[in-house]
Amino acid sequence: MWADKHAGHGIAFFKNSPSVLMRASKHFGGKKDPYALTLFGTTIYVITDPKHVAEVHKNTESLTFEEFVIAILEQSGMSKAGIQTVYKPLPKDKPGFPNPNGDSMSTLVHSINVHQGYPGGNLFDLDGLFVKWFDHQFRFPSIVDTCAHYSMKTSSETCSIQVPLWQFCSEIQVQVAGDVYFGETLGQVEPDYVQTFLEFDDLCWQILYQYPSFMTTKLTTAMKKMQSALERYIRIPQSKRNSVFQIKTEEDELRRIGVSEHDMAILFFNIF
16 A cells, blocks of 8 residues: 555645545546545545536435534634534524525525626626726726736837736636725725735645644634724714625624634635
């Protein structure tokens, strides 16, 4: 067997996870059957066949992501009281967003997200915001401003610009999500939120594999900075923000059940 008997595949996985997965594929002769990896005593299961992936997502009775999500919220700093409140079933006749099945707020967050995309006014408003954002940001002067902080080649004569495509696309995706869903207020509260989130995103795998705190300084710094920005954002009256239906509704529902602004910011950060 190609795994260390004590650490399992942990050391090799943390050094180069794609290499471990490739070695595993070769070890099993290229078959797409599910297999397990041991990472310092923790077992994870790897599924590579699209049919199996679909079955996992459909099998909500015997397979659940709830424990995984709760663990992420705990590691992100959300209080136990906040997590319990979010996962507590709510009355079917509660005020606010409809809850015919008596679901918890954790489930309603998904329902509200889906409702944002239903045909109608909310989707029309969201589409309009995206189109307006891209129409402005994808003009030459705006692209130059967006890319000003990293190396690029610009020609005003030919109206051309060369930028690192991966970095440009990453920043655009984060910025459009923040600006459209939370409004321009988020950028006013924390002008560097795009770069901060990307710093976190680059290291967030350390949360999944429960790295010790002394090894996650950069991750923790970026995460706390984003959470602080969202908490300051939430403290601004809704009337002075231009967030979309989803954000407003989720905030209203969380306030209604008594979730603190600190926990709310952590939850929004994970949704982000």
